[in-house]
Every structure is written in structure tokens, then in C-alpha cells.
Amino acid sequence: MVKRINLALQGGGAHGAFTWGVLDRLLEDEDVEVAAITGTSAGALNGAAFKSGMVQGGRGGAREALDSLWQRMGAVGDMRFANWLTQLDAVAWAGALEAMMPFSPMETMGQVISPYHYGPFYKNPLREVVAQFCFDDVCAGAGPELFICATCVRTGKIRVFEGAEISTDAVLASACLPDLFQAVEIKDPETGRLEAYWDGGFTGNPALFPLFREGLPGDVVVVNINPLERDEIPKTPQQIRNRVNEISFNSSLLRELRAISFVQRLLEDGTLEPGRMKQVRVHMIADDALMTQLSVSTKLIPVPQILARLKAAGREAAERFLARDRANLGVQSSVDLPAMFG
Numbered sequence: 001m002v003k004r005i006n007l008a009l010q011g012g013g014a015h016g017a018f019t020w021g022v023l024d025r026l027l028e029d030e031d032v033e034v035a036a037i038t039g040t041s042a043g044a045l046n047g048a049a050f051k052s053g054m055v056q057g058g059r060g061g062a063r064e065a066l067d068s069l070w071q072r073m074g075a076v077g078d079m080r081f082a083n084w085l086t087q088l089d090a091v092a093w094a095g096a097l098e099a100m101m102p103f104s105p106m107e108t109m110g111q112v113i114s115p116y117h118y119g120p121f122y123k124n125p126l127r128e129v130v131a132q133f134c135f136d137d138v139c140a141g142a143g144p145e146l147f148i149c150a151t152c153v154r155t156g157k158i159r160v161f162e163g164a165e166i167s168t169d170a171v172l173a174s175a176c177l178p179d180l181f182q183a184v185e186i187k188d189p190e191t192g193r194l195e196a197y198w199d200g201g202f203t204g205n206p207a208l209f210p211l212f213r214e215g216l217p218g219d220v221v222v223v224n225i226n227p228l229e230r231d232e233i234p235k236t237p238q239q240i241r242n243r244v245n246e247i248s249f250n251s252s253l254l255r256e257l258r259a260i261s262f263v264q265r266l267l268e269d270g271t272l273e274p275g276r277m278k279q280v281r282v283h284m285i286a287d288d289a290l291m292t293q294l295s296v297s298t299k300l301i302p303v304p305q306i307l308a309r310l311k312a313a314g315r316e317a318a319e320r321f322l323a324r325d326r327a328n329l330g331v332q333s334s335v336d337l338p339a340m341f342g
Contacts, residue, residue, distance in 0.1 A: 003329040004217040005283075006036045007144075008208055009043030011175065011201045011249065012225040013299030015291070016042025017307040019223045020070050021314020022285050023050055027059045029322060032329075036145040036216050038160075038207055040200035043223070044148040044174040045069060045130065048166070051146045052137035070311070072129045074304035115182045124181050130171045139164050147210040149200030150174045153183055158203035158252075160210055165189075173197035180300075201249040208256045212278045219329050221321075223314075224286040226250050242295045257282065261337035282335045283325055287317045 009019050023046060026032055039047035046066065053065025115122060138146065141163075148161045150173040161170040173184035176198050183196035200206065211220055226246045234243045260280050266272040267279060290313050298306060325334040 002031055002033050003219070003326065004033045004035050005219045005221050005329060006038070006211040006216055007034055007047075008206050008211065008220055008222040008253075009037060009039035009046050010205050010223060010225045010253070011039075011041025011043050011199065013042060014073070014302040014307065015225045015294065015299050015310060016046055017070055017073075017302075017310035018225050018287065018291075018314040018317070019043060019046045020066050020307075021311035021316075022223050022318040023066055023314075024063055024311065025315040025318035025322075027063050030059070032322075032326075034144045036147070036211055036213075038147040038149065038210050039174070040149040040204060040206040041175040042225075043206055044171050044200070045073075047146050047148065048130075048133050048138045048171055051140075051143050052134050054143040055137040055140045056134070068132075069129070070307055072132065073302045074307050076125045076129065076302050115178075115180060122182060124172060126172060126175060126181075127168065130168050133168070133171070135167060139166050145210075145216070147207065148174050149204040149207045150176070150184075150197040151200055151202040151204075153196040153198055156203070158200065158207055159195075159197065160204070160207055162210070174200045202252075204252050204256075205249050206253070208253070208260070212280065214278075217330070218279050219281045219283060221283045221285060222253070222335075224253075224284055225291060227286075227288045227291045228254075229288070230292055238295060238297070242297075245296045257335075257337060258341050261341055264333075264337070281328070281331070281333045282337060283321070283328065283333065284335050285314075285317050285321045287313050 007023075009016075012018075019042065026034070034050070037047040037050060039045075046069070049065040049069040050062050053062035055061075057064065137143075146162065146166065148166055148170055150159050150161065150170065151157075152159050161167075161174075167186075169184050169186050172181075173186060174197075176182075176184050178198050183198055185194050185196050187193070188195050205226070208220060208222075226249050228250060230243060230246070234240045260282060263272070263277050264280065267274065267277060328334040
């Protein structure tokens with residue numbers, strides 16, 4: 001029996017290669033059908049690749065499109081550090097960076113240099129990566145529905161792009177870290193006003209509410225790449241900033257999960273009549289054991305060796321999920337939300 005699911009893909013820079021591995025494994029399983037995807041930042045890139053590939057060539061096309069995306073990401077040269085570090089694996093890389101310096105060079109540079117200081121020499125290195133998507137396919141009515149999240153700088157509110165609204169600029173807006181990239185300006189079709197956008201992770205990482213629409217399945221599988229918990233108290237400057245980054249970029253997701261937990265409890269005890277709110281079943285694919293050994297530094301470094309390690313970890317995590325929780329799809333949540341927020 002085919003299990004229909006929605007995917008919620010978190011952002012996290014180069015750590016999005018973990019999601020690449022998850023999607024690669026899910027695409028091998030013809031008994032799992034993806035009905036809709038909501039994605040932010042790296043999750044938006046993964047979602048666009050998945051959608052365009054499915055429209056062009058089905059499951060095989062989606063796997064090829066994801067491979068192509070991360071090959072292009074691994075070729076982004078001006079976001080790397082010293083070449084000798086490319087021989088280290090992901091965990092060793094994170095440790096080496098922290099041992100070499102108490103402050104991440106990119107974080108430090110972001111405190112003193114604005115991306116606007118480059119003037120006419122400014123270039124977003126992700127534009128060439130994103131521009132290679134076929135947006136006729138990304139925006140097509142066929143294939144899974146796709147929602148991409150960005151943050152409006154003026155209002156601080158989330159904007160969800162869908163259908164014909166999705167463009168190179170929309171994807172870049174979803175991945176626009178303001179310390180690294182200039183805000184992406186896109187016209188609001190309702191007001192005609194040119195709005196500036198930053199990374200969607202500030203307001204929805206990713207937004208889950210687009211997946212509650214009628215006609216979409218009730219199962220939401222969150223691919224989590226920002227650890228929800230860390231047992232050790234961060235003490236070094238880098239550890240502290242890293243945990244602040246994780247908490248900040250998980251906060252919107254946790255708020256929505258708490259709201260889902262509350263609504264499901266009301267439905268179960270009869271306070272809400274069945275049919276007034278959607279019954280949502282939440283699942284999660286993650287590898288916190290690996291991700292807690294990494295840091296914000298490795299999010300900014302799309303080195304092929306690290307991307308390959310993260311992809312392999314994603315495939316392994318998806319394999320564990322399918323073995324453990326496939327039977328829960330369409331039946332019940334495999335994430336214990338009451339325990340999570342108890």
C-alpha cells in the first residue's frame with residue numbers, strides 16, 4: 001500500500017546535504033509518495049530540485065536533479081577555507097575550526113563587514129547554482145506541491161512562495177543570511193511594493209501550515225538538521241554562538257509543533273468536533289548524534305567530502321525511519337508531541 005506523505009525540509013546551509021541523502025533514500029521506495037514539500041533555505045533548494053526532477057523524469061529524475069544540485073553546491077569556491085581541511089571528515093572539520101580559532105572567520109567578518117560594503121563587486125555565489133533549475137518544472141502543476149519560506153525584512157513576517165511565485169529570487173530569498181548576502185528584493189503582487197527578504201529560517205524553518213490544506217495527506221515528515229537538544233552546556237564563544245543559532249532556527253518549528261500538539265489534544269478529548277481542524281500526524285528524520293558534533297562553521301562550508309558524508313548519514317537516517325516508523329504512516333504520529341512539550 002502506497003503511503004502518501006508531506007515533507008518539511010529544514011534549512012541549515014551545507015548541512016542540507018543530509019536532507020539530500022534522506023530524499024535519495026525515500027525516492028528509492030515506491031511505496032512512499034511525496035504529495036507536498038515545504039522548505040526553507042537549503043530545504044528550499046532541495047525541494048526545488050526534487051520537484052523539478054520529478055516533473056522531468058520521475059523518481060530517477062529527482063535523484064539526478066538532487067545529485068546535480070549538490071555537485072554545484074560543492075563547486076561554490078568562495079565559501080570555503082584552506083584546501084588542506086578538505087581531507088577531514090565533517091566532525092574533524094568542526095573540531096579543527098574550533099581548535100584553530102575561538103571565533104568563526106565568517107561570523108567575525110559579519111560583525112564588521114556588511115554585504116553592502118562590496119558595492120558593484122557584490123555577487124551572491126548561490127545565484128548561479130539556483131539559476132540552473134528549470135523553473136517551468138519547479139512551478140508546474142504536476143508533481144508534489146512546493147512551498148518556499150522567506151522572511152520579509154520590513155514586517156518581520158513569513159512569506160510563503162508557491163506555484164508561479166517561485167523563482168530564482170524566491171529561492172535565494174529563502175536562503176539569504178543577512179550577514180553574508182544582500183537582501184533579495186521581490187515585488188509583492190498584492191501591494192505592488194518592492195519588499196526585501198531574508199532567510200526564511202527566522203520565521204519558518206520550515207513553515208508547516210501550508211501542509212494543512214484539504215487534499216493533502218495528514219502525515220508530515222520533518223527532516224530535521226538543527227539539533228533540538230544538546231546535553232552539554234556550551235562554554236566557548238563558538239559553542240555559545242552555535243547553540244544560539246540552533247535555538248533560533250528551531251524556534252518557529254517548535255512553536256508550530258506545540259500548536260499541532262494542542263489541537264490534536266482538543267480533537268482527541270472531544271473539545272473540538274472532528275472535521276473542524278485537520279488531524280496531523282508528525283514524524284521526524286534526524287541524526288542528532290552526528291549533528292551535535294558539527295557546528296555553524298560547517299554549515300558555511302560546502303566541501304564535497306563533507307557533503308558526501310552528510311548524504312550518507314541522511315540515507316542511513318531515512319533507512320532507520322522506514323524500518324521503524326513506516327507502519328505509523330497514515331495511522332499515528334511517531335513523534336510523541338505531548339512528551340516533547342510536557
